[in-house]
Amino acid sequence: MTDSIDAEGPRKPQPADALHREVDLPGCEPKPATEDTRAPALLREIMDHPNYRQADEDPAFLHRADMRGTRLMLDYQKAEALLAEHGVAHAIVVFGSTRIPEPEVAAERLAALEAEAARAPDDADLAQRLRIARRVHDKSRFYEIARDLGRLVGEAEGPHGNRLVVVTGGGPGMMEAANRGAHEAGARTVGLNIMLPQEQFPNPYVTPGLCFRFHYFALRKLHFLLHARALVVFPGGFGTLDELFETLTLIQTRKIRPLPVVLVGEAYWRRVFDVDFLLDEGVIDPEDRELFWYAETADEIWQDIRRWYVSAGRDITAPGPDCA
Structure with missing residues (x-):
């Protein structure tokens, strides 16, 4: 015998509500004190314990030594996902000293030290600080060169161009200048900040939403090179040298595809880095000497980069990363 059905067929259930039930599941209410007077206090102790926190909302757990792999993944994934979301594909990466300010600031600092030194002509420490201030003031011209370069790259892609952007470490000095231009x-312009024991503020010229803060230097370096179409290196110290030599090593060993590496300020770099000595000593090959060159102006830098890509038969905005 078959069940009777009406003309419209058997009744079919309506979709369940996305959030609410008609009858709550067991456990939606805590065990009441009427059943056990100890229950509320015991429950509070359980729920207040740090281990009860959901894993992605538990900073103490995420910062354990055995969670380093997860932190490395997050350091990589957040910036990569958001850069892609914003349409940022390729970068002109700019490095240089955080200690070289814009010319006006350098001039003010120098004038203040000169006045102080005039009042204490026998102070050897002050005399040394004055000598350094004069050299920093002389190098402050590079701030304007970096600023001009940032402007040239920005103008080349138009007011809303995202496929080729200026990317820096997001700090002051030379990086500020490039972001500013x-x-x-x-x-749009990108800053890849690094978390340090002392707070490091980003410069104010990075595009909001495109400034990222990294825990690991290694992951920050990876993001620079994943998107780099050229590396432009202004005078700098340990951090600048670190990025420069790592990039040259990766190109030398072909771990990444060759890309333009431009050292700005030949007089400075020839004292810091005697590549001809390395060549004469036999610790690099002649072809390694050709992995970078010098430039002095923003126009020269930008034209050299563009010429390099023409000579290489490559498109500076071709899709795909240049490092694995």
Whole structure:
């Protein structure tokens, strides 16, 4: 015998509500004190314990030594996902000293030290600080060169271009100058900050939403090179040298595809880095000497980069990363 059905067929259930039930599941209410007077206190102790926190909301757990792999993954994934979301594909990466300010600031600092030194002509420490201030003031011209370069890159892609952007470490000095030039051109510009024991503020010219803070230097370096179409290196210290030599090593060993590496300020770099000595000593090959060159102006830097890509038969905005 078959069940009777109406003309419209058997009744079919309606979709369940996405959030609410008609009858709550067991456990939606805590065990009441009427059943056990100890229950509320015991429950509070359980729920207040740090281990009860959901894993992605538990900073103490995420910072354990055995969670380093997860932190490395997050350091990589957050910036990569958001850069892609914003349409950022390729970068002109700019490095240089955080200690070289814009010329006006350098001039003010120098004038203040000169006045102080005049009042204490026998102070050897002050005399040394004055000598350094004069050299920093002389190098402050590079701030304007980096600023001009940022503007040239920004203008090349138009006011809303994202496929080729200026990327820096997001700090002051030379990085600020490059971000500033791109910002003034109306272009988006990226900063990859690093978390340090002392707070490091990003410079104000990075595009909001495109400034990322990394825990690991290694992952920050990876993001620079994943998107780099050229590396432009202004005078700098340990951090600048670290990025420069690592990039040259990766190109030398072909762990990444060759890309333009431009050292700005030949007089400075020839004292810091005697590549001809390395060549004469036999610790690098002649072809390694050709992995970089010097430039002095923003126009020269930008034209050299563009010429390099023409000579290489490559498109500076071709899709795909240049490092694995």
